[in-house]
Every structure is written in C-alpha cells, then in structure tokens.
Amino acid sequence: xxxxxxxxxxxxxxxxxxxxxxxxxxxxxxxxxxxxxxxxxxxxxxxxxxxxxxxxxxxxxxxxxxxxxxxxxxxxxxxxxxxxxxxxxxxxxxxxxxxxxxxxxxxxxxxxxxxxxxxxxxxxxxxxxxxxxxxxxxxxxxxxxxxxxxxxxxxxxxxxxxxxxxxxxxxxxxxxxxxxxxxxxxxxxxxxxxxxxxxxxxxxxxxxxxxxxxxxxxxxxxxxxxxxxxxxxxxxxxxxxxxxxxxxxxxxxxxxxxxxxxxxxxxxxxxxxxxxxxxxxxxxxxxxxxxxxxxxxxxxxxxxxxxxxxxxxxxxxxxxxxxxxxxxxxxxxxxxxxxxxxxxxxxxxxxxxxxxxxxxxxxxxxxxxxxxxxxxxxxxxxxxxxxxxxxxxxxxxxxxxxxxxxxxxxxxxxxxxxxxxxxxxxxxxxxxxxxxxxxxxxxxxxxxxxxxxxxxxxxxxxxxxxxxxxxxxxxxxxxxxxxxxxxxxxxxxxxxxxxxxxxxxxxxxxxxxxxxxxxxxxxxxxxxxxxxxxxxxxxxxxxxxxxxxxxxxxxxxxxxxxxxxxxxxxxxxxxxxxxxxxxxxxxxxxxxxxxxxxxxxxxxxxxxxxxxxxxxxxxxxxxxxxxxxxxxxxxxxxxxxxxxxxxxxxxxxxxxxxxxxxxxxxxxxxxxxxxxxxxxxxxxxxxxxxxxxxxxxxxxxxxxxxxxxxxxxxxxxxxxxxxxxxxxxxxxxxxxxxxxxxxxxxxxxxxxxxxxxxxxxxxxxxxxxxxxxxxxxxxxxxxxxxxxxxxxxxxxxxxxxxxxxxxxxxxxxxxxxxxxxxxxxxxxxxxxxxxxxx
Numbered sequence: 058x059x060x061x062x063x064x065x066x067x068x069x070x071x072x073x074x075x076x077x078x079x080x081x082x083x084x085x086x087x088x089x090x091x092x093x094x095x096x097x098x099x100x101x102x103x104x105x106x107x108x109x110x111x112x113x114x115x116x117x118x119x120x121x122x123x124x125x126x127x128x129x130x131x132x133x134x135x136x137x138x139x140x141x142x143x144x145x146x147x148x149x150x151x152x153x154x155x156x157x158x159x160x161x162x163x164x165x166x167x168x169x170x171x172x173x174x175x176x177x178x179x180x181x182x183x184x185x186x187x188x189x190x191x192x193x194x195x196x197x198x199x200x201x202x203x204x205x206x207x208x209x210x211x212x213x214x215x216x217x218x219x220x221x222x223x224x225x226x227x228x229x230x231x232x233x234x235x236x237x238x239x240x241x242x243x244x245x246x247x248x249x250x251x252x253x254x255x256x257x258x259x260x261x262x263x264x265x266x267x268x269x270x271x272x273x274x275x276x277x278x279x280x281x282x283x284x285x286x287x288x289x290x291x292x293x294x295x296x297x298x299x300x301x302x303x304x305x306x307x308x309x310x311x312x313x314x315x316x317x318x319x320x321x322x323x324x325x326x327x328x329x330x331x332x333x334x335x336x337x338x339x340x341x342x343x344x345x346x347x348x349x350x351x352x353x354x355x356x357x358x359x360x361x362x363x364x365x366x367x368x369x370x371x372x373x374x375x376x377x378x379x380x381x382x383x384x385x386x387x388x389x390x391x392x393x394x395x396x397x398x399x400x401x402x403x404x405x406x407x408x409x410x411x412x413x414x415x416x417x418x419x420x421x422x423x424x425x426x427x428x429x430x431x432x433x434x435x436x437x438x439x440x441x442x443x444x445x446x447x448x449x450x451x452x453x454x455x456x457x458x459x460x461x462x463x464x465x466x467x468x469x470x471x472x473x474x475x476x477x478x479x480x481x482x483x484x485x486x487x488x489x490x491x492x493x494x495x496x497x498x499x500x501x502x503x504x505x506x507x508x509x510x511x512x513x514x515x516x517x518x519x520x521x522x523x524x525x526x527x528x529x530x531x532x533x534x535x536x537x538x539x540x541x542x543x544x545x546x547x548x549x550x551x552x553x554x555x556x557x558x559x560x561x562x563x564x565x566x567x568x569x570x571x572x573x574x575x576x577x578x579x580x581x582x583x584x585x586x587x588x589x590x591x592x593x594x595x596x597x598x599x600x601x602x603x604x605x606x607x608x609x610x611x612x613x614x615x616x617x618x619x620x621x622x623x624x625x626x627x628x629x630x631x632x633x634x635x636x637x638x639x640x641x642x643x644x645x646x647x648x649x650x651x652x653x654x655x656x657x658x659x660x661x662x663x664x665x666x667x668x669x670x671x672x673x674x675x676x677x678x679x680x681x682x683x684x685x686x687x688x689x690x691x692x693x694x695x696x697x698x699x700x701x702x703x704x705x706x707x708x709x710x711x712x713x714x715x716x717x718x719x720x721x722x723x724x725x726x727x728x729x730x731x732x733x734x735x736x737x738x739x740x741x742x743x744x745x746x747x748x749x750x751x752x753x754x755x756x757x758x759x760x761x762x763x764x765x766x767x768x769x770x771x772x773x774x775x776x777x778x779x780x781x782x783x784x785x786x787x788x789x790x791x792x793x794x795x796x797x798x799x800x801x802x803x804x805x806x807x808x809x810x811x812x813x814x815x816x817x818x819x820x821x822x823x824x825x826x827x828x829x830x831x832x833x834x835x836x837x838x839x840x841x842x843x844x845x846x847x848x849x850x851x852x853x854x855x856x857x858x859x860x861x862x863x864x865x866x867x868x869x870x871x872x873x874x875x876x877x878x879x880x881x882x883x884x885x886x887x888x889x890x891x892x893x894x895x
Contacts, residue, residue: 137354152181167227177205184210223351245808249721249736258711273806276301327428348379356397415460425449524553555580601628670695697732730771739776739803749815750788791818791856818856823889839864
C-alpha cells in the first residue's frame, strides 16, 4: 500500500502512548489500578486506612482527543488470505463501517445474492477484534460464521477480512472449467504410417502398410484410414468429415457407428450427430461424483484412496468444487485431508463414483446415426450393402448413484430396442440391460463390479440372447481385418442364441494375491468353459533381485493344466534378466497325462545410441509343455519413429520372423516435419532459432525431448487437451530466450507450431572510466534495461550477445561508446579490464 497507508498504521501504537501519558499524571498507587483499563473513559476507586477515596480518570490529552473518537482509514479487503482490493472505512470503538458497501460487495466473487450481502455490510459492523490471530491467540481465531456476512478487523495490519455465509456463495470449480478454447492452428495435417512384415519358413510373407491422416482446420477435420494388406489389397477403414461444436459433434462419410451391447458397432456410409464431453475442459471431473467443500479460509486439500495420496492442491476460501480429474475409476470411499491456515488437520470422508458408462449429472448424452452398411471384402476398398443401418440412444444420470439408458439399433429388416439402469454404491456397481427386437428376439445382461471391499475385488458379466430365427441378431460384417486391433464385431456372437458368463474374484493378503477366473459359453450343440485358481506370492526384493512364487490351475473342456514354480527378476545397470521355472502338469480330454519341467529365460540390454533414442536387445529360451524355442528381438525408439524385429526358432520346427516400422509426420503452412513417437492424432512442432545451444522441451512440466538451435522437434500429443509448454536450457552460460510457459490447445488433426529465438550471451566484466581516467558512475547501457547501470566505482557486469560496441548514456544524458574485441562464440565470460567511454 502507499505511504499514506503506512502513516495510518501508526495510529494504534500512538493511542497507546496517549493513554500512558495520561496515566503518568495520576498517583502511582491509583495508576496501578487504572492501568488495567482500556484507553477510554473509566473510573477506578481505592481506599486506605482512613477510607479516603480518590478518583482517577483516564482520557486522551487535549491535543490528541481527535484520535480517541471515530476515525477514517484505508484498508485492504481480504477474502480469507486472498486480497480483493481496498476500501475506505470508519472505525469507532469496536465497530467498523464501510463508506461504500456496494463497492466492497462488487469485489467478492461468486455471490448468489449480492443485494443481501450489501445490506448486511451497510451498517456499523462488529470488528471482532478478539478473533484477530496473533502470538497469544492462534487457535480460535481468523474464522467467522455469520448468518449473512461479517468482518474481522485487524487495525494493526490495516486489513479487514470479509466472511460470507457459504449458502450465499456459488460453488467454484478448481482448475479448468467450461469448454476448451477453439484451436487457432490453421490448416494442418497430422499423419502416421506403418509397415509390418511377417512370415515362417518358406511360406509367403504377409504384409500390411497403413496410413492414418487427419486434415484439420480449427475444430473441423477430415479423417482417413487406408491400408494395403496381403490378401485384401487396398482397404478404406474410414473416410469421414467431423465438426465439433461446444458439446456436439456432427459426422458424415464412412465411419464406425455405435451399436448396442449385443450387436457391437457397425461401419456405415452415412451421417450422425452426438453430444460429447471431449471438448470439455473438465471432462474427467464430469465423469465423477461432484465433490463440494466449503472452506473458511484458503486450505491445502489432499485426496487419499485406500490410504494412498492421489492429489494435493490449494483451494481458495468459499464453496469449492474439488478437482477429481486424477481419481481412478470405480466407486470407493475417498478421504479429504484438509488443513486451513495454521489450524489442525481435519479429515472428511466422501463416497465417490467415476464411470464412463454413466452420463454426468445434469448433462444427458445423446446420439443418432444412420447410413448404408459398409463391409470389408478382398479386392474392394469399400463394399456397400443395400441395407440401411441406424442407431440412436440416450444416457441420463438421475442422481449421484443412479443412471438410466436406452436406445434403438437396427436395419431395414429389424429394430432392436434396449433399456437399462446403472447403480453405483460404495460396495458394488451394477448394470442391468434388457432388449427386445421387432422379430421377437430378446435377452439381457447383468454386470457386477466390486467397489470399496478392501482386499476383495470381483467382476461378473452374464448375458443371454434368444434369437427367434436362430441366426445372428444383425448381419455380421465379413472379413477379419480391423485397424489397431479393432474387431469387426465387438461381441461376435456367431450363433443366434447363447448364454455367456465371465467372472473374476481376487483376494489380496499382503504379498499374496489369489484369484479365480472363469468363462462359460453355451449355444446350440456346443459348450465351452474354463475355470481355475491362481496365486502369486512375492517373497521379497533385495537390491536388483526380486523373487516371486507362482501357481495356477485351469479346468477346460479340453482337459486340465497346472503349473507350480517361481519367477526371478534380476536388474543391474543396463541388463535385466527375467527367468521362471517349475513343473507343469496336463491331462487331455482323452485321459492322457503329461508332466514336464518348463522354463523361460529372457535377458535384455538397453542403451542410448544417440540423443532421444533407446535401443533394446532381447534374447531368450522358452520351454513349455509342447515345444522348446529360441527367441530374439531388437527394438529402437527415436525421434524419427520406432522399429522392431523379432525372430523365433522352434527346436525341430520352423523359423519365424516379423518386422514393423512406424513413424509419423506433421505439416502446416509454416513447417513440415517427419518423425515422432507415441503417435496420436494431434502434434506440436517446437522450433528453436538462433544460437542458443541445446534445450529440453517441457510439456506440462514433463521433459519430452531435446532441441538443438536451428532444428525442430515433432511431439505427438493427445487431442482435446490444453498443454503448457516451455523450454529449459541444457547449455551452460547466459542465454537470451523467452522462458515463460505457453499454452496450446489441440483438437484432432491440429498441429501447433511454437517458435523460440535463442541467443547465446557473453558476460562482460569491466570498469568504465572517462577520458580523464575517472570512474564513470551511473552510466546506463543504451541497449539494455534500466538495471544495466555502472556502479559508483565504474564497475559493471552485463550479459551481451555478439556486438562490436557498448553504447552508454552518461548521467547528464550525453552518449559515449566502448569498442569491443571480437567475442568468441564459445566463451561465456570475458574480462575487459578498464575501458574508456569516449
């Protein structure tokens, strides 16, 4: 604050001095009594042996009487520890009055009823001086719980802290809220491509070349996935135009349309509309249960799951919507550990649910898509069927624990309607769905998953489909080719009617983990099942050695198989060896039994052949119940892409091999780069120009690669996110560059280009004198900042780039210059000695 504020702050000790001055004029024995009173008019009495009574009146001397009454002051207005601004107040014997209450209320954010707050702050307010925190009062202080609004006045610190009832303040979300800003990267292309080759013995090798491209302009894009595969020829997986609006997406072209839980998705040539959360800046938070927390003052809040710290940050005073983006999926008890100011730590327990299967509270999700079915057939890039396909549905969350969903999927010949509910409690999550078709097919599913059950975890998926015709519910798409492992039909019910059950039950007891897994599928004429327990026991870890005991048993339609053994992991420097061994037992459906010692030994060596590259060589021996084989692989990851080669030689059998190469590229109007790892649908090109040496690129504080001046680094990043990027110099010496973080927002296909200019500086040290040899003090460097001024003795130390002269401005405004020698490019420091400014 200003000097006027400092002068006002001297009033309190000045009043105390006036009181002492008045007391000094009274008899010593009477002053002792009067000293216990405040600096206001009081009356004290005392008696002696003769019962004489004397009165002592304490008041400010005449010259200081004005300070003992109402007085004005300029105060800082705080909300908790957050300073909002300044306000003029009148202070009078334990009360405080704002001269402009409406202006004070305008400073307070997130008020539901500003008029009510203005009325509450309009009259004389209790200053609550006894609640000011200090050395003698640090427990019950700094907190006020008014019915509407109130203040705590700290006159010594010239601060008035305003408190508002939490019911009158809006909930505020910490971190990003609303929608991501629309990207401004212009026309750009994010592309990745790969090649794979595999074969065995003398058989004809199989190959596949694939390219994925996203051409984008802002929030609109065109996607294409095209492949050339042996046995198929050229295939177009999708070719679709998409446009994102704040929470909506429009699509048209060849794309995969959603289906239901019993038919899976289908590829169509058509159009679609859907609501989506991708463009929400708080997408992760919306998928979870909202957590509201009121804080009287700024506090550090830690989030713990099963005693494990998953997030910690500071929140402002008021109603806060806690950021739950880092919390895992599931339903469980969440512990909030809160420390407000210097007070004690308190804990609150909340039940939390996160599930992508439930829509966010208050934000129903819809979709509607229709078009012609598109198949996958050899020799034809796109194979259209004369069959209309459509899909529409809605997902609505009714409460924190209950959601409902429904939809219709079908073709020209059949419509399938389904409806269901999702319940998430602390102990278990339940999803139940039923369906009925226009052809009288029917069925349902029940899914269970454990919640907060401590050491116990389980999952269960039970579904039943009854097909009236005995055929599949909807036509299956031919061929097994899919991109990125995408199945043509996610359910793949080759028979019309079937019953299927999958489940898992796990128990954790310290270092021992036990689980039972099971699978059953029954349909016309066939039954298939598998069930059995398994257990792992980690015996311990010493240095780079870890030892674990293993066992499992499986009962299947084909027989029984079991294993008991151990796994050992040894790590030392660049070498890692994983070895396992034990006894295996098997019994076939024909009753034949077989027992055999099995083992697997694999060693890996890793090295960094050059910057931003990782080379791994692996070799091993595998002996199972059926055969023995030698295996080897080599993989290289670099800024140019990834490459991997694998070979296997079955002892007494064939020789097999596979090779894969994957890379990417990013292009926009001002730059094109090739390369990249962790390929996604959007990218960042980071470029450093000038002569600044080497830099490390940080993305959200995490190192993602090195850049040498004059070069560019492509980094592929996940779309629908905002990132903070900045440079960190790796070279020594002074460097002139912009170290401030920058924010880039990426949608699919967007390529952002961040350019920095860096300049290597040399530190110049010397003494500046005039022509008479006298030190030249206070001379400012003409091309520098205001701080670049010579000392009284003439000495200076400046960081400068390549320059031939140093131009100074003398204190009287006249210029002068110093000629410099040639500055070596690799020299960080140069002593100039005594130089004359002429």
